[in-house]
Amino acid sequence: MTAQPRSVSFTILGEPASKANSRKIVTFGKGENARSAIIKSDKARSYWDTALKQIPPHARMRLEGKVFITIAIHYATERPDLDESVILDVLQDQWHRPKGAKERYLVQHGVYRNDRQVRGKYVTHHIDRLNPRAEILVEEIPEPPKAKPTRRSKTPASPSHEHAQPELI
Secondary structure (H helix, E strand, C coil), X not given: CCCCCXXXXXEEECCCCCCCCCEEEEEECXXXXXXXXXXXXXXXXXXXXXXXXXXXXXXXXXXXXXXXXXXXXXXXXXCCCCCCHHHHHHCECEEECCCCCCCCEEEECCCECCHHHEEEEEEEEEECCCCCEXXXXXXXXXXXXXXXXXXXXXXXXXXXHHXXXXXXX
């Protein structure tokens, strides 16, 4: 008997920043050791931190298989592009690697382990000027049952149908 697919729904308050439009260039180090990097904007980092704290403990299931996600994003205005990518990232396991360390460690369980598990999504754009939020439903996609091997018939195919061509009209 296979287990029923699991699902979880919850709401994250606040307006997500568009990942594509929310980057900034920063410089680390000085002089010859200086290097540039592209990082999330302050708005995207703020949403990330706030959203992580709002994922309910019961939702941190660390689903391992394929998932389908439904997200209704309620923005405060019409201006933002519909972009769920920051939300998908926030919902996965959160890891940290200390500077100079080879190994990383798990900081927070996610709803799923990695956003590569998302095999389908339905994302909608709504307006709620007073209460911007993301309403989220994550559902496991059940694995199809494994087919049982079938027995092949030992009766040879009829020769008249073996190389039959369709009749042209």
